[in-house]
Amino acid sequence: MVQSNGAVSRGGAAGTVPNGSTIVSLSGVGKKFESGTVALSDVDLCVARGEFLSLLGPSGCGKSTVLRLIAGLDRPTTGRIAWGGERRPRDIGFVFQEPTLMPWARVYDNVWLPLRLKGMSAREAEPRIVEALESVGLQDFHRAYPRELSGGMKMRVSIARALATDPTVLLMDEPFAALDEITRFKLNDDLLRLWKERGWTIIFVTHSVFESVYLSTRIAVMTSRPGRIAEEIAIDEPSPRSPNFRMSAHYADFARATSDALSRAMGGA
Structure with a gap:
């Protein structure tokens, strides 16, 4: 060492x-x-x-x-x-080299994606999504599309998406x-x-x-x-x-x- x-x-x-x-x-x-x-x-x-x-x-x-x-x-x-x-x-988060965001979906829906795949409704997922976006400083960009974001902001969305799953x-x-x-x-x-x-x-x-x-x-x-x-x-x-x-x-x-x-x-x- x-x-x-x-x-x-x-x-x-x-x-x-x-x-x-x-x-x-x-x-x-x-x-x-x-x-x-x-x-x-x-x-x-x-x-x-x-x-x-x-x-x-x-x-x-x-x-x-x-x-x-x-x-x-x-x-x-x-x-x-x-x-x-x-x-x-089950709660492993994975952040890839590329943000891999859905270009047709707003930031909010991109963060919701892993929770939706687990069967969580938009209403159930809302507190997690809001908290995740606040944690990475993107609460004011929840309605933006990926094309409207800088490279660093896209990566923040990717991190927020992993964070929303509350990974171990x-x-x-x-x-x-x-x-x-x-x-x-x-x-x-x-x-x-x-x-x-x-x-x-x-x-x-x-x-x-x-x-x-x-x-x-x-x-x-x-x-x-x-x-x-x-x-x-x-x-x-x-x-x-x-x-x-x-x-x-x-x-x-x-x-x-x-x-x-x-x-x-x-x-x-």
């Missing part, structure tokens, strides 16, 4: 859970697609309840595949995924990758605020060393395909974090150590 002095433990980190009970664990998980591509090999990872875990690695290393397996959208070829409550919870676990697949830096920083701060308020467990996929250090309580660094967990880095800084953290010596130390771990995972010196 990385401590405040920037020291990193090498070599795999399968399995220790920092400060909390395990909510989900992956043991020896591998994934081979019908095309013959081996996306994952022998992935061992434990996620603690309430932590913010980032998966960091090069393109094509299987980060998104890990999320899909945890969500139950696909099945591992080998290995086992176990939940602390024995069964996968929130899976996020590079949700801010396409946004400009100012918008990305603002949404990083909003996400940290919601994580603390809601008590979510978040598993977050990113290519950015700097984003992973700012957001995470722990970073799992993955190797190139077939992906596996090469190292884990604990970001031992209090939360919520202020923007001043990005300017601190600790942040620079963590970013340097994480970058070095990523280089090793990719076969660098």
Whole structure:
């Protein structure tokens, strides 16, 4: 693990859970697609309840595949995924890289969608939808169409849609990758605020060393395909974090150590 002095433990980190009970664990998980591509090999990872875990690695290393397996959208070829409550919870939220909004529907109806699919009427769902939109600062845009929103606002709608389901676990697949830096920083701060308020467990996929250090309580660094967990880095800084953290010596130390771990995972010196 990385401590405040920037020291990193090498070599795999399968399995220790920092400060909390395990909510989900992956043991020896591998994934081979019908095309013959081996996306994952022998992935061992434990996620603690309430932590913010980032998966960091090069393109094509299987980060998104890990999320899909945890969500139950696909099945591992080998290995086992176990939940602390024995069964996968039904209230898993998934925020994709693209907002994936229905262009013909207003913001309100886009947020209602997952609740409607669960059989919840508009009247039943209204308190949840209103609260979710207020949480992301879009209460005044509930009647807008996606075409009328900026990229950052569309992503807020996507987050609100996940929030409305009141998830135990929130899976996020590079949700801010396409946004400009100012918008990305603002949404990083909003996400940290919601994580603390809601008590979510978040598993977050990113290519950015700097984003992973700012957001995470722990970073799992993955190797190139077939992906596996090469190292884990604990970001031992209090939360919520202020923007001043990005300017601190600790942040620079963590970013340097994480970058070095990523280089090793990719076969660098």
